[in-house]
Every structure is written in structure tokens, then in C-alpha cells.
Amino acid sequence: MTGSTTPRGTLRTTAARDHLWGHFTRQSAWEDDVPIIVRGEGHHIWDDTGRRYFDALSGLFVVQVGHGRAELAERAREQAEQLAFFPLWSYAHPQAVDLAERLAAHAPGDLNRVFFTTGGGEAVETAWKLAKQYWKLVGKPGKHKVISRAVAYHGTPQGALSITGIPALKAPFEPLVPGAHKVPNTNIYRGPEHLRDDPKAFGRWAADRIEEQILFEGADTVAAVFLEPVQNSGGCFPPPPGYFERVREICDAHDVLLVSDEVICAFGRIGEIFACNDFGYVPDMITCAKGLTSGYSPIGATIVSDRLFEPFRTGSTTFYHGYTFGGHPVSAAVAMANLDIFEREHLTERVHTNAPIFRSTLEKLTDLPIVGDVRGEGYFYGIELVKDKVTRETFDDDESERLLRGFLSKALFDAGLYCRADDRGDPVIQLAPPLTTGPAEFDEIEQILRSVLTEAWARL
Numbered sequence: 442m443t444g445s446t447t448p449r450g451t452l453r454t455t456a457a458r459d460h461l462w463g464h465f466t467r468q469s470a471w472e473d474d475v476p477i478i479v480r481g482e483g484h485h486i487w488d489d490t491g492r493r494y495f496d497a498l499s500g501l502f503v504v505q506v507g508h509g510r511a512e513l514a515e516r517a518r519e520q521a522e523q524l525a526f527f528p529l530w531s532y533a534h535p536q537a538v539d540l541a542e543r544l545a546a547h548a549p550g551d552l553n554r555v556f557f558t559t560g561g562g563e564a565v566e567t568a569w570k571l572a573k574q575y576w577k578l579v580g581k582p583g584k585h586k587v588i589s590r591a592v593a594y595h596g597t598p599q600g601a602l603s604i605t606g607i608p609a610l611k612a613p614f615e616p617l618v619p620g621a622h623k624v625p626n627t628n629i630y631r632g633p634e635h636l637r638d639d640p641k642a643f644g645r646w647a648a649d650r651i652e653e654q655i656l657f658e659g660a661d662t663v664a665a666v667f668l669e670p671v672q673n674s675g676g677c678f679p680p681p682p683g684y685f686e687r688v689r690e691i692c693d694a695h696d697v698l699l700v701s702d703e704v705i706c707a708f709g710r711i712g713e714i715f716a717c718n719d720f721g722y723v724p725d726m727i728t729c730a731k732g733l734t735s736g737y738s739p740i741g742a743t744i745v746s747d748r749l750f751e752p753f754r755t756g757s758t759t760f761y762h763g764y765t766f767g768g769h770p771v772s773a774a775v776a777m778a779n780l781d782i783f784e785r786e787h788l789t790e791r792v793h794t795n796a797p798i799f800r801s802t803l804e805k806l807t808d809l810p811i812v813g814d815v816r817g818e819g820y821f822y823g824i825e826l827v828k829d830k831v832t833r834e835t836f837d838d839d840e841s842e843r844l845l846r847g848f849l850s851k852a853l854f855d856a857g858l859y860c861r862a863d864d865r866g867d868p869v870i871q872l873a874p875p876l877t878t879g880p881a882e883f884d885e886i887e888q889i890l891r892s893v894l895t896e897a898w899a900r901l
């Protein structure tokens with residue numbers, strides 16, 4: 442079946458190859474073919490040849506309520522008609538005010554102040570800049586460095602990219618913003634061998650690495666620690682028991698801000714609207730985006746504690762930072778309607794109920810020789826692929842290239858499953874379906890994975 446054409450009559454795959462620049466995309470792959478996705482409905486998407494796929498990644502950890510929700514489209518249309526655009530520069534509009542109030546109500550502790558952006562990387566960038574200015578304002582101007590974890594992804598602006606812990610993504614753009622230091626992540630599967638059977642001790646060990654780094658750099662130079670509730674990159678590393686409790690203790694002891702980067706984990710992906718509430722910690726800032734509108738319009742936010750806002754509350758002090766489209770009225774209106782759907786359809790409760798079933802369905806795959814580990818929380822799982830289950834030996838670069846890029850990504854897609862085969866850490870397959878899916882869909886995912894992974898093993 443042939444695909445669609447542009448208004449100028451060019452085959453879209455050809456026009457894409459000739460004119461479109463993909464994000465994080467190896468363009469040479471587009472010489473052969475470019476998948477063009479034209480429609481979504483529920484947890485399905487269709488390409489321009491009419492083929493249907495299961496969207497087991499919610500686009501890119503975004504489409505929480507599923508595709509094709511007419512009421513979100515309608516809300517966007519209404520808002521654009523009423524007030525398509527106004528900035529939050531010295532003025533406010535009802536959509537941003539209402540959404541800020543609603544997000545503050547969901548956020549824990551005294552995180553009551555919302556700074557809107559257009560996406561996640563900008564929210565992370567905002568958090569670092571805010572942390573630096575805050576410490577200057579309260580008389581600790583030396584506190585400017587940040588700590589984050591190995592293999593973690595926090596976005597592409599130069600500050601956020603400094604915080605990102607994936608050397609290969611950073612190297613082409615060095616030198617980046619200085620002062621961003623890394624500590625080990627919470628991958629217990631590859632943690633120190635003597636701690637692998639003791640998650641609590643492992644959690645304590647991993648958290649203590651943050652304190653060690655703060656002391657090494659000097660607490661009077663460290664502004665903030667950036668952590669995801671469940672680390673995405675590397676393949677869904679949940680926090681071990683006690684981890685965040687200890688991190689909070691360390692941050693308090695050394696006057697270091699804790700930023701919960703929930704660009705993926707918020708809005709029900711783990712369970713609660715904010716995932717720090719799933720794990721019982723109160724950060725100083727939350728960064729979020731993606732699922733806030735389920736992708737029906739772009740927006741991000743940095744949610745900040747009263748304490749951090751205090752020096753900006755009175756007088757002439759200003760946070761000289763902003764984005765033309767930050768808190769866009771259409772996006773803010775859509776976010777409100779999206780959160781209405783969460784409430785009406787009890788989506789957070791649904792994730793709490795179904796998450797154990799999702800996990801146990803995926804764990805069935807551990808009978809395959811190539812599946813080393815299944816990990817994650819909520820509706821967010823990673824399946825780590827290994828060459829040897831006993832020794833946990835991973836694939837070398839060549840094998841990984843052949844396995845993930847050469848076979849798995851395409852084979853999964855051809856089998857009707859859109860998900861992610863990722864090698865930013867060890868090779869993993871990641872799953873994050875819309876929150877409207879349930880046990881029948883988990884079975885469907887498992888069956889497709891089983892058949893494709895069995896073939897992958899046979900080809901090795």
C-alpha cells in the first residue's frame with residue numbers, strides 16, 4: 442500500500458527524507474523509510490498506509506488518557522476562539538491561574554507556586570536557574586552546582602543537558618554549563634554485587650553517594666539535586682525502599698534543594714498525579730510536562746515551594762526568566778480538561794489497581810533466555826535484555842546495534858507494537874501505555890513481545 446502525499450504532491454516519506462529533521466533521529470534510517478503516523482484512537486495509532494499499531498509508549502510517555510479525545514480538541518478550539526494567546530509577562534489569564542491553583546493543590550507540602558514553560562527541558566532549566574538565584578538572594582551565592590544520576594535524561598537545553606547523565610548525548614556540545622556532577626543511579630540489577638539482594642541497604646548506599654558528592658564538592662557550592670522518582674533512561678529504575686527518605690535527610694542537612702523531575706512520572710504514570718506522593722517525599726521543586734495535557738497541546742511547569750518563592754514575593758526582586766509560549770492559554774485550558782478526565786475516569790486509582798497485574802504479566806517474559814530483568818512501577822516498565830541471564834552479561838556495542846536498531850525496533854513495529862528499544866544504558870525495551878489500558882492490553886503486549894524476543898534470541 443502506498444502512503445500519503447503532501448499538498449505539493451510529493452510522497453510524504455520522500456518529503457520527510459528530503460526536508461524534515463527528526464529529533465534524536467539517525468537520518469540515514471529515513472533513506473529507506475519514514476513511518477508517518479496519521480491518526481490515533483484510544484491506545485491505537487495508524488500510519489499513512491492504513492496499518493494499525495498498539496501505542497505502548499503513549500507517544501513518548503505523554504498520551505495518558507489515550508488518543509482521539511474529542512473533548513480535549515473541543516476545549517482547545519473554544520479557548521483559541523476566546524483568547525488564543527496572551528503571555529504571562531506582567532499579565533495573567535484565567536487558564537494559567539486556574540491551572541496553577543489546581544497543580545498546587547495536587548503538589549505535596551508547600552509547593553504552591555507554579556512557573557509555566559512549554560516543555561520538560563525548559564522546566565528543568567528553570568529549576569536550576571531558580572535554585573541559583575534563590576541561593577544568591579538568601580546570602581549563599583556560592584551554591585550553584587547540581588548533582589544528578591548516571592544515565593539519567595533531563596532534557597536538551599544546555600543547563601538541562603549538563604544535568605543529563607548520558608555522556609554520548611553531551612559530547613558533541615561540550616563545553617556545557619559547568620558544575621553538574623553525577624552519582625550512581627538506583628539500578629540494583631547492576632548495583633554492587635554484595636547489595637543486590639538487599640534493596641534497603643542498596644538504597645542507603647545509593648543515597649549516601651549523594652552526600653559523599655556534596656561533601657566532596659563542598660556543601661556551600663551545591664544548589665540542588667535533580668532526581669526522577671523512577672529513572673527513565675537506562676530502563677525504569679525505581680527507588681529502593683528508604684532511598685528518598687535518606688535523600689531528603691541529606692538535602693536538609695546540607696541545605697541543598699531537592700528537585701523531583703517528574704516530566705515522565707507525573708500525571709498517573711506511576712500512580713498519583715505527582716509521583717513524589719507515591720514514594721512519600723516532599724521535594725523543593727517538581728518539574729513536569731508531557732502528561733499534563735496528555736499531549737493535546739504542549740506545556741510544562743516548575744512547581745516551587747513557598748520557601749523558594751519567599752525572596753521574590755516582595756520588593757523589586759524579579760526572576761528574569763520566561764518563555765513567550767510558557768503557560769499558553771490553549772495548553773492550560775486543555776490541561777484543565779485533561780485533569781477533569783483523570784478525575785471522572787478515576788485514572789490514578791486505575792493505575793494503582795492494575796499496576797501489579799501489568800508487572801506480573803510482563804514478568805512472565807522472564808522465562809525467555811534473553812530477558813534479564815523486568816522493572817518499573819505503575820504503568821512504566823523496562824525489560825532489560827541480556828546475553829547470559831546467570832552472569833548478567835550484556836551485549837557489546839556491535840551486538841547491541843544489530844539487536845536493537847538492526848532488528849528489534851523494526852520487528853516490534855512490524856508486529857504492531859510501538860514501544861521503545863533503548864540503548865542509552867544497557868539494552869532495554871520500555872513500555873508506558875495509556876492509563877486507560879488494562880489486563881487485556883497487557884496480555885496483548887506480552888504476546889507480541891514474547892514472539893519478537895524469541896525470534897531475536899534465535900537470530901543472535
Ligand SMILES: Cc1ncc(COP(=O)(O)O)c(C=O)c1O
Pocket residue numbers: 560561562563565594595596597669673702703704705730731
Ligand atoms: C525526566 C525528564 N526530564 C526532562 C525531559 C525533557 O522534556 P522535553 O522533551 O519536554 O523538553 C524529559 C524528556 O523525556 C524527561 O524524561
